[in-house]
Amino acid sequence: MRNYILFYINGKRHEIYGEMAFRPLSTFLRKDLGLTGTKIVCSEGDCGACTVLNAGLNDIENGKLRYHTINSCIKYLHLCDLKHFITIEGIKDKNLLTPVQSSMIEHHGSQCGFCTPGFICTLSSMSDDCVLDKKLITEKKVKNYTTGNLCRCTGYKPIINAGMNIDLKNYKTLSQRYHDSSMIEDFEKHSQVPVELTGVNKRLFIPTSENDAAKYLSDKSNQCKIEAGGTDLGVVQNKCHGMIIDVLSFDLIKNNNKITKKDNSFEIGPRATWSEIEKALSKDFPEFYKLIHVFASPQIKNAGTLVGNIANASPIGDGIPFLLVGNASLELTSLQGKRMVSVDKFYKAYKQMDMEADEFISKLIIPIPSKNTLTKLYKISLRKDLDISAVTFAGSFVLENNKLSNIKIAYGGVGPTVLRLKEVEQALENSPFELASFEKILPLVEKEISPLSDHRGSKEYRHLIAKNLMLKCFHELSSEVRS
Ligand SMILES: Cc1cc2nc3c(=O)[nH]c(=O)nc-3n(C[C@H](O)[C@H](O)[C@H](O)COP(=O)(O)OP(=O)(O)OC[C@H]3O[C@@H](n4cnc5c(N)ncnc54)[C@H](O)[C@@H]3O)c2cc1C
Numbered sequence: 161m162r163n164y165i166l167f168y169i170n171g172k173r174h175e176i177y178g179e180m181a182f183r184p185l186s187t188f189l190r191k192d193l194g195l196t197g198t199k200i201v202c203s204e205g206d207c208g209a210c211t212v213l214n215a216g217l218n219d220i221e222n223g224k225l226r227y228h229t230i231n232s233c234i235k236y237l238h239l240c241d242l243k244h245f246i247t248i249e250g251i252k253d254k255n256l257l258t259p260v261q262s263s264m265i266e267h268h269g270s271q272c273g274f275c276t277p278g279f280i281c282t283l284s285s286m287s288d289d290c291v292l293d294k295k296l297i298t299e300k301k302v303k304n305y306t307t308g309n310l311c312r313c314t315g316y317k318p319i320i321n322a323g324m325n326i327d328l329k330n331y332k333t334l335s336q337r338y339h340d341s342s343m344i345e346d347f348e349k350h351s352q353v354p355v356e357l358t359g360v361n362k363r364l365f366i367p368t369s370e371n372d373a374a375k376y377l378s379d380k381s382n383q384c385k386i387e388a389g390g391t392d393l394g395v396v397q398n399k400c401h402g403m404i405i406d407v408l409s410f411d412l413i414k415n416n417n418k419i420t421k422k423d424n425s426f427e428i429g430p431r432a433t434w435s436e437i438e439k440a441l442s443k444d445f446p447e448f449y450k451l452i453h454v455f456a457s458p459q460i461k462n463a464g465t466l467v468g469n470i471a472n473a474s475p476i477g478d479g480i481p482f483l484l485v486g487n488a489s490l491e492l493t494s495l496q497g498k499r500m501v502s503v504d505k506f507y508k509a510y511k512q513m514d515m516e517a518d519e520f521i522s523k524l525i526i527p528i529p530s531k532n533t534l535t536k537l538y539k540i541s542l543r544k545d546l547d548i549s550a551v552t553f554a555g556s557f558v559l560e561n562n563k564l565s566n567i568k569i570a571y572g573g574v575g576p577t578v579l580r581l582k583e584v585e586q587a588l589e590n591s592p593f594e595l596a597s598f599e600k601i602l603p604l605v606e607k608e609i610s611p612l613s614d615h616r617g618s619k620e621y622r623h624l625i626a627k628n629l630m631l632k633c634f635h636e637l638s639s640e641v642r643s
């Protein structure tokens with residue numbers, strides 16, 4: 161058993177013992193190491209001022225680590241085991257500015273400078289990816305990478321110009337600059353040993369097997385909270401200090417981020433991140449891929465998991481409507497063994513799931529739809545990027561001889577859980593694929609949902625959006641079917 165967390169920062173090794181493991185990485189960087197280049201503004205993962213890069217054993221490509229951005233304000237040290245972090249202080253190449261830094265200066269990408277370290281880290285991750293994937297920088301790419309970074313005074317145009325004019329020919333990747341096989345060996349050696357660590361009144365367990373995880377959970381004295389990427393729980397911990405006192409992490413269970421394509425389904429491990437899923441599912445699930453594109457920001461997608469989204473059980477969780485209409489199922493594991501539950505039957509009431517306190521999600525299975533299945537997914541939010549949904553929609557239909565069958569419709573943000581609209585589905589079943597069929601069921605949509613008013617929209621707005629999405633679905637599908 162190991163009683164410490166091990167990570168590297170800018171190439172330097174750190175062992176973390178006891179209470180220290182329950183601090184956010186951003187606080188550790190600034191207060192304990194004096195690396196004050198990393199800024200803290202929102203402490204909620206929303207602004208990107210605290211962006212750093214990280215990589216671990218799951219990020220090895222051609223023997224080297226490939227680095228991704230994360231928000232260090234919501235990354236607690238107990239989730240940092242066996243990772244290498246690069247902060248703004250580690251970006252500069254010896255005492256020279258990198259092409260990213262030079263471009264920010266040349267294009268006036270900084271005024272007060274508070275957001276600048278975060279932007280530099282993000283643009284360095286984009287430059288690494290472009291060089292490693294042999295891709296060019298485009299305006300779209302710069303905008304996509306920087307959706308998780310806010311600037312309050314420069315204005316985005318100069319920052320985008322800076323991003324587009326990075327001299328990639330003279331850019332040395334962080335993977336090249338920081339490659340250290342002894343660090344990877346250190347990680348591999350430590351990944352065989354479980355971690356059990358205690359703070360003043362907190363505990364952490366990182367087992368290396370599902371069985372040990374199940375044993376820990378079965379001990380009812382544990383007030384245990386499972387943490388995956390910590391993008392939901394990190395915010396909770398920052399807002400309600402000390403609420404989580406006993407953490408179980410699956411980070412050392414081998415292959416638990418694996419995404420495997422079988423004959424007619426995908427099997428997804430509980431630690432597969434949104435970014436990994438976005439890449440793996442792009443061809444077989446184009447609608448889900450489009451939805452993931454507007455999910456959160458790169459920093460959140462590089463840390464957060466789809467399984468965490470499912471288990472967070474929010475009625476506006478963006479991953480859930482698609483899984484409900486797509487016949488997805490969950491493998492739940494406990495000391496008693498394994499059982500399967502369909503995502504459709506998983507949610508009982510607000511934040512209540514068909515999952516016992518001693519069970520955890522060990523796998524998500526998503527079937528690949530048949531060729532004649534049509535799917536549409538929508539997310540309505542106040543702004544396109546990095547925003548929480550007001551209403552979400554998922555529709556799945558089989559279309560044969562201009563007739564609709566096997567209809568599944570789900571909405572989020574209009575009830576205590578994501579809802580299947582069973583009466584609407586029945587009314588549409590075997591209807592002709594025409595506008596009149598969809599218009600006819602709109603009163604039923606109104607009847608089956610029960611939205612509330614909040615700062616994201618009034619209940620009247622949500623009713624209207626829900627009906628409009630049904631019509632949008634018809635219009636988009638009919639133009640796709642015709643083309
Ligand atoms: C800035 C920001 C933007 C966001 N944007 C969006 C968005 O656009 N759409 C959206 O839907 N969400 C969004 N989120 C919420 C969050 O990122 C997602 O819900 C994410 O998928 C959570 O995954 P995680 O791995 O970080 O979960 P964690 O925070 O680690 O855990 C979430 C919950 O899942 C449970 N859990 C995790 N793994 C398991 C398991 N294997 N078995 C059982 N229980 C488990 C945990 O106990 C916890 O209750 C955002 C969050 C932030 C901070």
Ligand code: FES
Nearest residue numbers: 201205207208233
């Ligand atoms: S401080 Fe705003 S994202 Fe971390």
Ligand code: FES
Nearest residue numbers: 271272275311312
């Ligand atoms: S330069 Fe001031 S916040 Fe961006």
